[in-house]
Amino acid sequence: MLQRDVFIGEINKYLEKDKNIFFLSADFGAQALDELRKSFPNNFLHCGISEQAMLDIATGLALEGNKVFVYAMAPFLALRSIEQTKCGAGLMNLPICLISVGIGLGYADAGPTHYTTEDFACFRSIVGSSIYTPADTATTKLIANELLEKPKFSYIRLDRDALPNISPEITKIDLNKGYRIFGKVNNDKIVLISHGKMLHKCLEIYNNKSDRFVCVDILRSKPFPKDLPKDFSSCRGIVVVDEQSPSGNLSSCVFEAFSEQNYFPKIISKSLPEKYVFENGGREYLLNKFGLSNNDIIQACEKII
């Protein structure tokens, strides 16, 4: 099941009891959104292909006390309307939830206009925002419910593709903490930190050699989980894997969090290169070609060893 259908499906359930919700779309769809539009037409606003106005409209709705969800394709929701997001949800501290679909190279082979490889860096610079990147549907569902119960200025980064479910299933304690650990931590192991689609690559590596690796799923990257550095303060090294451009990606959060707490393990960042990707071949092909294959990640780990 697609993450977007799960998230909007939870909104549909919530709308049965709470009509104080507005769902805004910049002409971006989902099966679950068809259901929302059919069952709750008064709670849906089509804003046209106008992300900037959509964020301003969301601001007005939120100023009047409504729960507001805005929804669009990731590259446009993240970057086209970022100043509106700053001036509305940011400056006025409004509980607007932005649901962004197709992060990373999700829209392969559409090309770089449709890739979203800088949204993480951009969004984490907006004061007051929270950022979530679910790696499966169970996580998506939990995040949706948390934001429906306690709305806040948040940016939700959903994958375009259906991602496999992760076992064991996420718990509310994990989400509150902001991360979950796969494997037992000890000083000899290398820690793979990631989120979203790339977490699955890290999990594959971990599952093959669980005696060498620990894997960490960053559920909420902003505010960055404050307990995480302490958990891995004496690990052998860390490889952070993110389907983003090199500057300001998840590895920056990890570097900052560890150094702020005076922990200095060896940290290697594995991201996309500092270039726009025009090649065809599909997402996996592009990830493999541009340094984010399982082998590339393992090679980065070997540098630590």
Add this chain to the structure above:
Amino acid sequence: MKKINDLENLAKKYRRDLFEKLLVIKQGHPGSIFSMIEIIVALYHGGFINYDSKKNLFLNKVLISKGHATAALYPIMRDFGILPEKEWDNWGHKESLLRVFGNISIPGIDVTSGSLGHCIGIGAGMAVSYKKSGQNKKIYVIISEGELYEGSTWEALLFAKHNKLDNLSVIIDINSLIILGKTRDCLNLDPIKDKILGLGINALEVDGHNLSDLISIFEKANKNGELNCILAKTVKGKGSSVMENKKKWHYWNPMSKEEIEKTRKELG
């Protein structure tokens, strides 16, 4: 509602108050503030923004999209008792609540603005919320003519028209000047009225400094049951011959003693 003569005197008083304050703080945007004084006097004192004296708040909303001129509202808020007198007196000191640009931490200011092109969308969101929740409230959004250069202005107008937001009025303060010069020389916006009409939106023209005409046009807009754009022809820096129609008076400028006295006399 006050008599037109009283309203004219209020407009003069607000210009004087604001001039004296800007003279002290030596910053701000007098040209843009003075061009919209009659518009806000007509709205707040002409009976269009309902004041609930028990709750000490306005029931309808005024969003100043040209956030550099939000300060024009401060003396009005002071006179209604929404903004404490001491805050007005304090303006210009470090710990003052008041800013050159308005924000929602200031009593009576409904939106944080400053970046142009945001408030028609914000007003449209509020208008949708009022309609869907059955609240009989109105929103007046005052934009500068320069905000017509922003794409988000037109995006929001399309949305407001499509959603039949008859509880929203957009007032365009057309003083024909932007920072670098006349709009028609920098990048021509004319004919503004035709562009608004082209969206299928009512375009009502008015002298933005004639209080009687402003009140008539606001009444007309309230009665026609449609989304309205009110094109208010104004003069940048209105009331001071030192400032009127001079692009440099978008910002505060140092004034000679003679200019200060001349302006005081003209605003008197």
